[in-house]
Amino acid sequence: DTGVSQDPRHKITKRGQNVTFRCDPISEHNRLYWYRQTLGQGPEFLTYFQNEAQLEKSRLLSDRFSAERPKGSFSTLEIQRTEQGDSAMYLCASSSQGAVGELFFGEGSRLTVL
Amino acid sequence: RKEVEQDPGPFNVPEGATVAFNCTYSNSASQSFFWYRQDCRKEPKLLMSVYSSGNEDGRFTAQLNRASQYISLLIRDSKLSDSATYLCVVSSRGNEKLTFGTGTRLTIIP
Numbered sequence: 001d002t003g004v005s006q007d008p009r010h011k012i013t014k015r016g017q018n019v020t021f022r023c024d025p026i027s028e029h030n031r032l033y034w035y036r037q038t039l040g041q042g043p044e045f046l047t048y049f050q051n052e053a054q055l056e057k058s059r060l061l062s063d064r065f066s067a068e069r070p071k072g073s074f075s076t077l078e079i080q081r082t083e084q085g086d087s088a089m090y091l092c093a094s095s096s097q098g099a100v101g102e103l104f105f106g107e108g109s110r111l112t113v114l
Numbered sequence: 115r116k117e118v119e120q121d122p123g124p125f126n127v128p129e130g131a132t133v134a135f136n137c138t139y140s141n142s143a144s145q146s147f148f149w150y151r152q153d154c155r156k157e158p159k160l161l162m163s164v165y166s167s168g169n170e171d172g173r174f175t176a177q178l179n180r181a182s183q184y185i186s187l188l189i190r191d192s193k194l195s196d197s198a199t200y201l202c203v204v205s206s207r208g209n210e211k212l213t214f215g216t217g218t219r220l221t222i223i224p
Contacts, residue, residue: 031210040122042201042214043158056211091157101148101205103212105157 002026004106006092012112013082020078021109025094032075033103034067035091043091049075050097082113115140118215120202125220131192135218137202138184147178147185150201152217158201161187189220197222 005024013019025032030051035043046065047057051072064082069075079086089110093103120137127133139147147164162169164176164185175188189196202215 033212035214040216042118042217045211045213048211050210095210100146100210101163101203101212102160103158105159107157 004092004094004104006090006106006109008109009107010110010112012114014114015084016081018078018080019082019111020076021090021092021111022074022076023092023106024074025092026096026104027073029094029096029104030072031095031097032069033093033095034075034077035093035105037089037091037108038087046077046090079111082111084113087111087113116215117141117213118202118204120215120218122216123219125218126223127192127220128223129192129194132188132190133192133220134186134188135200135202135220136184136186137215137218138182139202139204140183141204141206142183143206144183144204146205147176148203148212149174149176149185149187150203150214152199152201154198158214161200192222194222194224196220 007022033048034046037043047067049069064080067077089108091108093105095103149161150158151161152158162171164178168177173190177186199217199219201217203212205212
């Protein structure tokens with residue numbers, strides 16, 4: 001399967017714990033995005049990378065959230081000191097430069113904070 | 115005001131009917147427009163881009179009205195398989211960030 005893969009698919013954690021999600025984009029794609037989606041809402045932009053550079057980060061993203069893409073390939077999204085409001089589906093997407101608007105999404109990582 | 119606004123629906127439409135959705139955007143600098151489709155419990159997928167001159171892909175027609183800052187999606191001869199949530203998406207010139215609307219839920223009834 002050469003699509004975008006995310007791991008883990010489901011994560012249940014207790015409030016206050018740290019969680020980390022991993023995303024492996026389509027190999028030839030240099031852009032990688034993180035979005036968050038809650039029930040009944042569209043995907044909400046969190047951040048995006050071009051190669052290893054983080055080019056934009058949502059103002060909605062608190063200091064508890066951090067994302068990295070150290071070698072321009074896979075990316076991680078870490079949430080520290082999780083809160084119940086962090087419960088959501090975390091979607092990763094990738095795209096190739098020049099293909100504006102065509103994001104390929106992974107199946108997402110569902111986070112439940114108890 | 116949200117950057118991208120859609121009527122969340124649900125729209126319940128009989129099979130074979132024509133259905134249309136509108137979406138409005140607030141940023142006049144928005145340059146690129148798209149419709150994505152999201153099936154229940156699945157990831158969003160690009161349905162079609164929206165061009166200034168309007169464009170058609172089979173039973174689907176997308177239109178852009180820059181003066182009024184809205185885009186539309188028309189589905190003709192609707193099929194049961196068209197049941198999904200349709201997400202309106204915009205981006206600004208030079209900005210690779212795509213902003214999604216809330217989505218409009220469509221159910222096609224046999």
